[in-house]
Amino acid sequence: MANRVQRTELGVDVAKDELVIYRSDCDSLTRIPNTKPQIKAWLRSLPAQAAIALEPTNAYHYDVTELAHAAGFDVFVIDGYRLNNYRKGIGQRAKTDPCDARLLARYLKNEGDELRPWSPPPPAYRKLQSLLRRRAVVVKSLQCMQLSLDGEPALKAELAQIKRQLGLALRSMEKKIHEALREANLLSHAKRIQAIEGIGPLTAAGLIMAFIRGDFTSSDAFIAFLGLDLRVSDSGRKQGQRCLSKRGCGEIRRLLHNAGMSASRTAQWKGFYEHHRARGLATTQVLVMLARKLARVAFALMKGGTEYQAVTRSYGATVSA
Known part of the structure; x- marks a missing residue:
């Protein structure tokens, strides 16, 4: 049996101004x-078999990663969600930059394979x-402004001005998203996906963004990458x-959830929605199932380079998402 190559694990806690680095082989903590x-100078000092977790x-984190x-x-x-659960699992009570750097190195050592x-x-x-x-931040800010100022008549003019300005910003971002797709020769994917009921330009852009990030071998892998897969907790x-x-x-x-809401009102997907609601599932559950369906269809279209063809669906006693 070949011996496993020994490597040096390093955990790097990233902040705007500095990096806090823990090196496992010599139990050292440095800041740069x-x-x-x-x-670049720090990287030149590392052994060839070093592995870095952040x-x-x-x-x-872009500079150090690249x-x-x-x-x-x-x-x-x-x-971060996985790391936070790992911190709780090992009973670590403190959360500081040095602690996080050590935690990252420990996680890499134990779970790296x-x-x-x-x-x-x-x-x-x-x-x-x-x-x-950034568009999501603007949308959230607009919603907060409306909730905060809508009930105050004296600020009606100010609210209208804010809505106009943020509306212009949103339209500008949407135009830039379209330009980014065009520059990357991805408009054919966008057109193909937008033929699916409920999916608009922004949802299509989000799905394309996810699709080009990895070489997904199946729709299950794509769904897991989107975070729409299920966690199961059964015992006995x-x-x-x-x-x-x-x-x-x-x-x-979020965009897929909105697409599911829109699709649930179309002739193509209304039967799916009503069937599962009649089974006693909550509205949110059915919308998540529908969002997952839409994502799977979009993945198949992008993977196969085919055009969307709506088919008549009948929903019997058992329909899986």
């Missing part, structure tokens, strides 16, 4: 500025991701409540 020159931030990958190191981007190294996304992915996330005769894993981009799930 989060700048490209400092990161938690994603808004955008501050530079470490370009230097030939395995980089693992650990989801089950992790997939990070690979650079296509340029269109990052552009679409940035635009969709007890069947626990199912819930979504909610991994990946929450904005895509």
Whole structure:
């Protein structure tokens, strides 16, 4: 049996101004500025078999991730939700930058065989991701403003001005999303997906963004990447409540949920919706099932390069999502 190559695990806690780095082989903790020159100098000091784990931030982890990958190191981007549960599981009570750096290195050491190294996304992915996330922030801000100011007549003019300005920002972002798809030659995918009942331009852009991020071998893998797969908690005769894993981009799930609401009112999907509501499922449950259906259809169209053809569906006693 071949001996396993020993590697050095490093955990990197990323902040806007600095990186807190824990190195497992020498139990050392260092801090460096989060700048490209400092990161490159630090990477040159690492052994060849080093592996780096970090938690994603808004955008501050991009430099260290890309530079470490370009230097030939395995980089693992650990989801914050998963890391938080791991922290609780091992009984760690403190959460500081040094503690998180040590936790990342420990997670990589113990769970590294089950992790997939990070690979650079296509340029269109990052552009679409940035635009969709920022649009979501603007939409949320607009909703907050309406809730806050709508009941005050004296601020009616100010609210109208805010809505106009944010509306212009939203339209500008949507135009840029369309341009990003065009520049990446992805408009054919967008047109193909938008033929599905309930899916509009933004949902199509989100699905395309997810599709180009990885080489998905099946629709199940695509659904899991979207965070629409189920967590199961059964024990003996007890069947626990199912819930979504909610991994990946929450904005895509929100857009798909809205698409499900729209699709549930169409002739094509109304029967699906009413059938499962009649079974006693809650509205949210059925909309999630419908969102998952729409995502699977979109995946099949993108994977096969085929055009959408609506088919008449009948819903009997058993229909799975």
